[in-house]
Amino acid sequence: MRVDRSAVGGVLLRNYVVFLRTWRSNTVISVVDPVISLLAFGFGFGALVAKVGNIDYVEYVGTGIVAQTVLFTTIFPGMFETFFKRDYQHTYDGLLAAPVDAIDVVTAEALWLAAKASVFGLAPLTVAMVFGLDPAAGMLLIPLIGLVTGFGFACVGIFIAALASSFAAFDYVISMLVTPLFLFAGTFFPLQGLPDWVRLVAHLNPLFHTVELIRHAAFGLQPLTDLGHAVFLAGFGVLAWAVASRRMQKRLVA
């Protein structure tokens, strides 16, 4: 299996043209949702917890929700949209009849979701700024962090869609996988208070590395540690992409 740039470009163009006609509903949900979470947690918990370490709670949660947004806006459409396009719209039948292979489809879909997620992640960041988060030069890295993280999680979603035989299967995935992923990543509360083994497992959670990177981008980079986080995320992305491509190939080509 090899990636074919013009095939990926063609699928990206398709998504872009569809997006031009559907962006309103698509964007509103992706942007409003994290902003509501931010307001609810920031002020709800913020009334009880003033600071985490030396960071204001609203800023702590604000940066955490950037990561959560990237997760949600990639893994969910990775699952639901991919499944819908495959089994209901037969979109992939049309693509694969053209000079496009399963690996090209997976690559393009994941890149597309990742690109959108990296932009959607800026919404809670902006709102957090309104509530006192200071702009920092490091924040320019946040879309890139979102892109890499989003690519990996989009591939995870696509992989799950390639395994699933019905939408019902996603319920399990959401409670067994997605919920722990976003809760145990230091998004809303620090991992320090948790039992050692939970903390250990949480370090395998890619989103934990995303959260760390985003916080460091906002409050001060730690080059060596952050390089480690970045390498972890890149590795996660490559692995998820390889697994999703293989699985989708099996699912689309009988």
Next chain:
Amino acid sequence: MTGPAISLRGVVKTFGERRAVDGLDLDIAPGTCVGLLGPNGAGKSTTMKMLTGQAIADSGTLSVLGLELPRQSKLARARMGVVPQDDNLDEDLTVGQAVEVFAALYRVPRSERPEAVDKALAIATLQDRRRDSVKELSGGMRRRLLIGRALVHSPEVLLLDEPTVGLDPQVRSELWGLISRLRDEGVTILMSTHYIEEAERLADDVAVMALGRVVARGVPSELVAKHVGSEALEVHAPASRLADITARAVAAGLPTRRTGASLSVLRAETFSPIDVGATGPEVGLRRRAAVLEDVFVVLTGDTGEEVA
């Protein structure tokens, strides 16, 4: 090109225990329109999927335009147009966009795309619906759009999988006009169908498919002559008499078929009604010309009646 545009040799494809395609041999000469005629489940769609690399044969060899499948499938797909059995139009797009996207997917150079799209829309006679959403199209228009879209890159080979299934008769005949124009332009067409009339009208050449293999191949009139002769004797009689007549016809090696309450005994030019016991007051007889449907029913065991 001198060889066949499409060639399948001893192709086998199983899904679990089921042999969807079971030793299929099929050659399609360039510039011809071949109808792949077979009942539901005969393996027509599976054959089409193997030609586009969306199903991989267990054994046998396949080639399209001299390109070996599945190894060179991508190159072959770039030169093929495909109209699938299941409608896969992007509902969210406009008619024009739906075609434009495929122009890109099929690598039509950017500068040539507007012209290619215009041409495809003209083939589909949808120029005036260009800005409308795909959602607003009728079933017949959607099919036309699928066909136009499949031609946006001027393919040398067109695969049509049951192009008129589920459409009402008027829309069907409108599509037949469209397909017949394409055939006249010299596009190599492989069209699967389970409508005999469709194959008869459009195909230069018909391959009758049953249980995953080709059981007869040729121009419709020759197939009729070869497999069922020139005449059929239609017998109307009580069920018990029909059973008796059927038994005697079968014993004499004559093909038969049941159509509702009547029995057709084929090759009627070779015997007289008395030979099969079709005499007496309660027996009604009528002679008619043998047709392709008789071949289809006799060879595939399918009733040939529409099952929607």
